[in-house]
Amino acid sequence: MISQPVFSQLNRYASAALCAVSLAGCMVGPDFVKPDNGLHEAVLTPRQAPPDATRTSDAAVPSQWWRLFNDAVLAELQSRAQADNLDLQMASERIEQSRAQLGIAASELLPSVGAGASYAREGLSEHGKFVALGASSSPSDFWQLGFDASWEIDLWGRARRLREGAAAALEATVYDREAARVALSAEVARTYLQLRGTQAQLDIAQQNLTVAERTLGLTESRERNGVATRFETSSARAQVATIKATVPELLQRRNALMNALALLVGEKPRALDAQLGETLPLPSLPTSMPVGIPSEWAHRRPDILRAEAQLHAATADIGVAKADFYPRIGLKGQIGVEAFEGGDLLSWDSRVFSVGPTVYLPIFQGGRLTQRLALNEARQKTAALAYRQTVLRAWHEVDDALDAWAAQQRRHDELLVSYEQNKQALQAAERGYQEGASDYLNVLTAQLNVLASQTRLNDSATSATLTVVNLYKSLGGGWDPDALKHAPGAGVEGSAVPSSDAPVAIVSPVTSHTKASP
Template sequence: MRYKSALLFAPLLTAACTAGPDYHGPVAATPATPPSFVRGDASTGLLEAAQPWWTALHDPILDQLMNQALSANPRLDAAAARIRQARSSLRQRKAGGLPTINGSALYAKARLPGQSEDGDATTLDLYNLGFDASWELDLFGGHHRAVEAARADVEGSEASLDVARVSLSAEVAQSYVDLRDRQQRLALGTQALALQDEEVALTRQRFERGTIAHGDLLQQEFDRDGARARLSPIRAEVDALKDKLAILTGAAPGTLDALLDPPALPPLPPAQVAVGDPAALLQRRPDIRAAERKLAAQTARIGVADAARFPHISFLGLIGLGGSSPEDLVDLDKFTVAAVPRISWSFLDFGKARARINAAEAQRDEAAANYRAAVLTALQDAEGALSRFQRQRESLADLVRAEQQAKAAAELARQRSEAGTISIINYRITQRQALGATQAKVEAMAALTGSFISLQKALGLGWQGVGSAAPAVR
C-alpha cells in the first residue's frame, strides 16, 4: 500500500519540481496604455466593425480582388506552411516525453579463441527476437517546459499568419486605390491635352495672321508636348499596378486586365470609422500577439535550461526470446526480461549549465523588450494614421470647394467667350484649370482612402472573419 501511494503522488511531486519561472503574461513588460486615442475626433467611433474593413469602401471589384488574394496569395501559403512546421515540432516535443519502443531481431556469429578444453577456437551462434523500450522521467519539468515553448511557437506562427493577412489586405487595397487614381489622372490628362491641342491650333492661326509673336506659339507647343510626355509614365504605372494586383491575387500578369481596364474613381471611406480604443488595439494586433507568444516561449526555455542542471533518470527495458539456435526463438523457456535504470548528472560542468540559464534569461529579456517596442510602435502607428486621416479629410474638403470654384470660373468664361468678351483660348485655359482642380480632388480622394487603409493596418484589422486563426493547439 505504501508503494502504491508513492506511485500515486509521484506525478504531483514531479509537477511541483518544474524548473524555471512560470509565465503569467507580459504584465511587467507592458507600457501604460492610454484610455483613448489622442488623435481621435468625431469621425472616429468606439464600436468595432463587424465586417472586413474593405467592405466599407463599397467597391465590388475591390471585394473580389481581396477574396482572391486572401485565398491564393503565395505568401499566405508560406505562412500556413510555417504553422504546420511548428505544429509538427510540437507533436515531436510531446512524443519525446513518452516511452520509445523498438522491435529488434538479431543474429550474431562469434569466433572466440581458446575457449574449448583443447584450446581450440569456439564458434558461437546467437539468435534473438524481442523489444526494447526506453523512457526518461521528466522529474524536474524540462520536457514540460519544452512542450510549453513549442506550443507558444505554434501560436506565434498563427499570429504571424494573421500579420501576413493584415499586410496583404492593406497592400491589395492600396494598389487598387493607386490604380484608380492613375486611371483618373490619365483620363483627365488626356482631356487637358485635347484642350491644349486646340489652344495650339488657335495660337497658330493667330501667328499666321500676324497678331502674335512666334515665341508665343513655341511656348504653347512646348507646354503641350510636356503635358503629352507626362502621360507616358502614368500609362506605365497603370500597367504595373494591374500586374501587381494580379500577382497579389496569385494570378499571372495580364490576367486581371479585363476586370480592371474600365476606369473608376477611387473609393471613399465612410464618414464614421470604428477604431476602438488602445486597449482593444493591443489585444487585436497580430504582431503584438506574435511578440507576446515569443516572450512566452523564451520564458519557458529558461525552465528547459534550468532542468538540465539536475539529474536525469531513464529506464531501459528488454523483452525477448533467443539462444544459440533458431529454435530458441519460439521456446518460451528462453524468455528474457531485463530492466536497466540509469541516472546521469553533470554536477561538475564548470558553469556551463549556469551559462545556458543566463543566456535563456537574456533571450527572455530581449523578447520582453521587443514586446514593449511592438506595443509602442502599434500606438504610434495608430495615432499617426488617425492624424493623417483627419488632415486628409480637411484637405479633400478644401479641394472640393476649389474644384467647384474652378468649374464656376470655367462656366463664366464660357459665357464670356460666347459673348465675345474673351478669346476661346482664354476659355480653354479656364477649362484646363478646372480639369486640374478635378485632378487635385481625385488625388486627395486617393490620399484619403490611402490614409484610411493605413489606419486599418495600424489597427491590426484585415484578418478577422476571413478564415484566419486556426484553433489553438492544446
C-alpha cells in the same frame, strides 16, 4: 506466464515509477504571466477632427474592412489574394513546421519502445582464453529477439517546459501568418486604390487635352484672321504637348499597378489587364469608421500577439535550462528471447529480461549549464523589450493614422473649393478671350491652374482612401481572431492557437518578477 519473483520485481519498479510520477507535478523555472500592455490609455480620436467629415465609432473593427468601400472588384481581389497569395501559403507551411516541432517536443513526455532482432554465427579461437577454460571452439549460431523500452520521468518539468515552449512557438507562427494576412489585405487595397487614382488622373489628362486642343484650334483660327499672335499659337501648342507628355508616364504607372495586383493574387503579369483595364471611379470614403476601443488592440493586432507568444516561449526556455541542473531519473527495461538454435526461441527457457531505474546527475559541465541559463534569461529580457516595443509602435501607428486620416479630409475639402474656383476662372477667361476682352495669357494661366488643381484634388482623394487603409492596418484589421480560435483541428489539441492560460513570468531588463512553481 511470468514467474512470481519476476512479477514481484516488476511490481516494485512500477511502484517506484508511480511515486516518481507523483513528484512530477513540480516544474522549475518561472511561469508565464501576461504582460500589461497599457493600451487602455490610448485615445482613438484625431487631434484636429474635421467638423463635418466622417466620424469614428466604438464599433468593432470589421475583419473584412475593405467592404466599407463598397467596391465589388476590390472585394474579389481580396478573396483571391487570401486564397492564392504565395507569401501567405509559405506562412501556412511554416505553421506546419512548428506543429511538427511541437509533436517532437511532446514526445519527450512519452516512453520510447523499440524492437530488435539479431543473428550471428560465432566461433572462438582455439588459442583463446575461453577455449583454454573449456569452451568449445566449434562455430555456433546465436539468435536474439526482444523489445527495449525507456522512459525519462519528468520530475522537474523539463519535458513539459519543452512542450510549453514549442506550443508558444507554434502560436507565434500562427500569428505571424495572420500578421502577413493583415499586411496582404492592406497592400491589395492600397495598390487597387492607387490604380483607380492613376486611371482617374489619366481621365483628367484626357479632359484637359480636349480643352487644350479646342483652345489651340481657336487660337489658330484667330491667328489666320490676324487677331491672335504667333506667341499665342505657340503657347497653345506647347500646352497640348505638355498634357500629352503626362500620358505615357501615367500609362506605365497603371500597367505596373495592375502587374503588382497580379503578383499579390499569385498570377502572371498581365493576367488582370482585362479585368482592371477598364477605368472605374475611385471608391468613395466610408460614411462610418468603426475603430473599436483601445483595449482590444492587443487582441486584434497579430504582431502584438506574436510578440507575446515569443515572450512565452523564451520564458519556457528558462525552465528547460534550470531543469538541466537537476538529476534525470528514468526507467529502462528489456524483454526478449535468445538461443543458439532458432527453434528454441519459442521456448520459455530462452526468455531474458532486465528492468531498473537510471539516474543521471550532472557534476561538471565546464560552466555550460550556467551559461545556457544566462543565455535564455537574456533572450527572455530581449523578448520582453520586443513586446514593449511592438505595443509602443502599434500605439504610434494608430495615432499617426488617425491624424493623417483627419488631415486628408480637411485637405480634400479645401482642394475641392480650389478646383471649383479655378474652373470658374477658366470659363471666364475663355469667354473673355472669345469676345476679345482678354489675351490668351489669361486662358493659358487658367488652364494650368485647372490642370494643377484637378491633379491635386485627385491625389488628395486617393490619399484620403489610403489613410483609411493605413488606419485599419494599424488597428489590426484583415483577419478574424474569433474564427481562428474556434477553428476545428487547427493548432494545438483542437484549437487554432495553443492555450496560454498558464501564467508566465516576464523578466524585464530592470526587474524580474517571476512566479516559481513548486
